[in-house]
Amino acid sequence: MRLDTLHTAETPEGIALSLRPAGLMARSLAYLIDLAIRLVAFIVLAIVTGGMGGVGTALMLVSYFALEWLYPVVFELSRRGATPGKRALGLRVVMDSGLPVTPAAALIRNLLRTADFLPALYGAGLTSMLLRRDSKRLGDLAAGTLVVFTDSVSLHGEVPGAEPLAPLRPLNMREQAAIVSWAGRTRRLTPERLEELALIAQSVLPAGAPGAKASPRLLGVAQWVLGRRNVSGNDKGARP
Template sequence: MTANARSATAPYRGYAAQEAVTGEGVAIELPVANLGSRLVSGLIDVVTYGLTCWGLIVLVGSLTEHSSDAVQRTAVIVVLVGVLVGVPAATEAVTRGRTLGKLVMGLRVVRDDGGPVSSRHTLTRALVGWPEIYLTTGTAAVIAALSSSRVKRLGDQAAGTYVVSERSRLDLSPPPQMPSELADWASRADIAPLDPGLAAALRQFIPRAETFAPAAREAHGRQLLGRVLVSVAPAPPPGHHPETVLRAVAAERYRRDLVRIARDQRVRDAVLPREP
């Protein structure tokens, strides 16, 4: 998931209270809303839309009481589709992923990459939500959410979205710091993107190295260094501890990714209107 970086050295922020980009340009995932909060949010929305439908159907019935049955049935269908599909889709598009229920529970719909949803995403969620929520009384949505690591209902899976909690706070480890003795080498080295599995292992090892037993720490550090150096040229100057080299590589990747993200954002700002 990504969010817009405002400068090459600024914190990487998104919808979450805190967010950071790793050395491989991968953002920490936003806090996923739990099933309980989603159920309460959905119940609030269903009750709201149900009362709205009831009121409009009564109004339409009074306006078309002298019309044919076909006209009355058509009017009812228009009301149902408009309220149960059109209203949630338009509301989420305008509010960047919120409905009344989500606003009450502090939730928001985002794309799978963490960005704000568009009308295409919200319309897809609403269209799938019609049979998923109303025709199955929410059973299909609950089953799909329980089987998903991100608590995604079928509409989320079809639209490529999920729901995050804006009231959760992520306590993230600080970005890797560049060892001063390797700063010059790292700035000139060609450091290719690391394999996702290796990048994840590196991110987990560096902040937790002190918790390892000394022998395991040394062995794991040297194993990671051997895998990392395949993607680095030229090799680091001899005589440095493996962890020092690993920190230098991670810190330089982090710095370069922030620069790249800021450059991409400047290009987007130049050709596209800034999002509110």
């Protein structure tokens, strides 16, 4: 079962980054926007060079090559790392490490669009994106790149309210951090996944009624770890 669709990368400085890969729908819409932009630009150039004879034809061929192959490379190497279509959908191209895309990687991922197109209508690329969790097409696999959403990823939120419960035994700092981190993600997880993760901490959970779920009790432990103790005696137990 997937916990989420995040891609975790580590920079050379040892900084962990959480990236959210863009799926098939977002990338397809971005491609259609870029295709429309290139088509409009080509039509305008055709009108301008229409009366230039052979020179106009040569300019059209050069323009077609630039729009088809250089258009994505130039924009992906810009500060925003994205073509206008990707920017409109809130996407950008980065390396697997989360760093800005390199010139070599940008060239490779775009040149291999010919392989993604096979056998027709980007069949190979679409199949690869559907089968992979990070939605990489063949060009991304060869170049070591990733198309991600530019909005920040929030892994942890507010811990939901619960009756504070003391753990069965003292908790070290890593265990405390793990429990609070789990509690902060409750609104992003399904109830089944939440319970599955809570059962891992069964050894520190206070006793509950027969058949009681583990997740409400672990939320209580999270509240206790955060210092939200009852004055009534439920907080009497192991200290973290």
